[in-house]
Amino acid sequence: MVVRKLLGLVGVVLLCWMSPSCGMPDPRQREDLIKQELIREIGGGVVLNEQEKLLDAKLEQLKLQDMSLPEFPPAMHFFRAKPLIEQSPVYSLLKKMPKGAALHVHDFAMVGVEWLVKNVTYRENCYVCFTDDRSVRFVFSAEQPKPQSHCSTWTLLRPLREKLNSTELDNSFIRNLTLFTEDPDTAYPNQDIVWKRFEQAFFVAYGLVTYAPIFKDYLYEGLRQFYMDNIMYMEVRALLPPTYELDGRRNSKDWSMRACREVVKRFKTQYPDFLGARIIFTVHRGINETEAIKTVEEALTLQRNFPDIMAGFDFVGREDSGRPLWYFRKALELPEEQGTPLPFFFHAGETNSEGTDVDQNIMDALLFNTSRIGHGFAMTRHPVVKELARKMKVPVEVCPISNQVLKLVSDLRNHPAAALMEEGQPMVISSDDPALFGATGLSHDFYQAFMGFGGMRSNLATLKELVINSLRYSSLSSTEKEKAIADLLVKWDKFVLQTLL
């Protein structure tokens, strides 16, 4: 009986093992087992054409070169690995590669902070104050803004820059807006501390990016930076906080949605091969039940009013310190009760804890019929969930650099996505909060995935499946997906030919 079951898996090999008089392994049987593993992994079903095979051979050589370096970037902290990665020919190739869609990126962490400091803070009417805990806050205002507690008097930046060393000031702003530090292991000894810094950096950006004109410019610049990294479509998780005008007036969520629609439209006019962007409305998982019900109702209204640009709903913030999904079940049942569809894109399993309430999120996300799972770092610890996700075609959005910087894993060869990749689990690669980590678009994360947990087995076929996945698992309609994938494949073939030259 056992043998019967195994025959599908290993053919004659096991029959042999089962017999006590069996000989030693036959190299052909060994080849067969190796092939069976190769077929299962992501890209294992992709058939490469002649040009692709040539590029794949070239890529393998480049990969071996990087593997033999004295310092292996995916094994190091990204802050120290980044300069090494950027020297790598594998990275150059991945930058040029059309990467399809970025499906897991947060508003306000899309644009390299240099742009915020060197462009945004140099605009008219930008005020700064310095907090008690050595951070900064910004606000745009037509007149002297109202004092903020635990912060110095608001100072207009333009005259301040004339008095101080502007470069030093800008560098201190940059430090406050990212998590970058020379010695991350000392600066961030544990998850609590790194998450605290993460949240603080968010507040620094907040005053800048919620100023209504900047909100639009920021989104435009975000699209541009991702587009320049060869990304053709985005789904942005957005908190949609009220934006403000110079006189302090506040705009509604509808204003933000219309702004997004307008910016995306304008961007597509400028870059016609860009397919577009959609919004996943998010709320912090610290809210209570009443607030959650109100928020889901808002989400339903947005979904009705902006069906073209609204993709769905999600919770954000650190899972380990937030409320578990099951706590919000009353709110999450509303769309079903009202008969209005509201797709979910839940962050789930972004945790090292096992067997806790929070660790249950990854199963509950599926029970609430999530379209994708943000991170799913805990998935390998949940074999039943893993099988369900596979059957339900729910992918994990793997964000390697985010998981490393936020201290879920240090050596990226140990990222649980290594196992998922070998098992051919539905997966897309994304970058979460690239601006906070000093990454750009998706290329740095693709490098970490491909070199780190991809290992020597992942190849051009793996990459091709991953980039197709990014459109296949997007919120686009099936007609849009078909067209998007066709467009991607045209770009892909061009990339293969150009890279071979």
Added chain:
Amino acid sequence: MVVRKLLGLVGVVLLCWMSPSCGMPDPRQREDLIKQELIREIGGGVVLNEQEKLLDAKLEQLKLQDMSLPEFPPAMHFFRAKPLIEQSPVYSLLKKMPKGAALHVHDFAMVGVEWLVKNVTYRENCYVCFTDDRSVRFVFSAEQPKPQSHCSTWTLLRPLREKLNSTELDNSFIRNLTLFTEDPDTAYPNQDIVWKRFEQAFFVAYGLVTYAPIFKDYLYEGLRQFYMDNIMYMEVRALLPPTYELDGRRNSKDWSMRACREVVKRFKTQYPDFLGARIIFTVHRGINETEAIKTVEEALTLQRNFPDIMAGFDFVGREDSGRPLWYFRKALELPEEQGTPLPFFFHAGETNSEGTDVDQNIMDALLFNTSRIGHGFAMTRHPVVKELARKMKVPVEVCPISNQVLKLVSDLRNHPAAALMEEGQPMVISSDDPALFGATGLSHDFYQAFMGFGGMRSNLATLKELVINSLRYSSLSSTEKEKAIADLLVKWDKFVLQTLL
């Protein structure tokens, strides 16, 4: 069709998902899915009696206490976690728990180094020399030993101790015999460096433990220390190098095997509830084909001459820098060709590399019909291998502290055994080289497994299955196993009752 397949897995739940008119998750269905995950994991099939349930509840409380500490030991380096672990009531309980067998321990790394320094180096005729690279070597000799290159003149320790500060000298010996250091991240920035230190520590012990009288005393003391940690049986991977007498005369492997047999017998007279110990003969994986053939022939001779005490054969040394198993296939086919059984217990998959020749070891170990897999750290990256191992009932010998110290993984919650445990993969917990890491017996490793990758889900049932596994997957005959497990269960019940008092 898909639904058919899934019914076994999730019953009615999925039928519901498949339908577009489906309602939100039913809490009972959710409970059912949670239960399905619990059943799969190690211990999921163990039925606890009333006393065990009480102890399990107590254990859960203790576990929660440790989980809520500001510093979580499995997330830290063992060298810093050790004092915290030793204060933990979970650890006290695990120390008292009968742990069955230690199946993956190396000769010369069994006994806490204090004993080597404070007892062995204080004996008559012990000489020391100091190497160019600030290490030491020892030898016992009736007269002034021949000079060793790159080492100072041999000095008799007894008079030296009278001249120097003996405590300082002993502490420096201890430092040389273990990997312990206050700041392991700085001292061991990568795997190459930590393995180099590992091998050097081995050479320091070598001159002491290969002195014939010490060889016996060391084994006896090793058995005693494991026995005191509530271990009832051991399989020791032993290099069986020539031991030497005071006049320099060298003894054969047969002498060593007879010595082991005699020591084990003597130990059992002293401690009648100890079941015994067997030897897995090992050789360094740096050898060439000719040497391997010679060694396997030696192993076959030992297997014929010492069937009571000889368990089988294995290769040792760092996999990433050694020859892959497949290289040795000619040697490994000898037992089959000669019709003499030689059980294999291969180290395999003790690597972060993926898709390399070395990464193939874990599959090849199974193809050569290994009885167990040492480490199998790479197993989750090999889904076909994982299924085969399961069907062939080949367990992985998981050594958490070793994997952390040798820098395969830093946060033990991320150890791949977490996934294997949840999937109920055959597994035993072991300690590899406890003396080098400052661990004792199996208790420290059990703590790391139970608290680290076991998470909140692992419980008394998990522990019970793990300790039974250690005998089930031993090299004992089926009759011996039956008796051993019965003995273990008597000890177990006593442990449960005493711990409840």
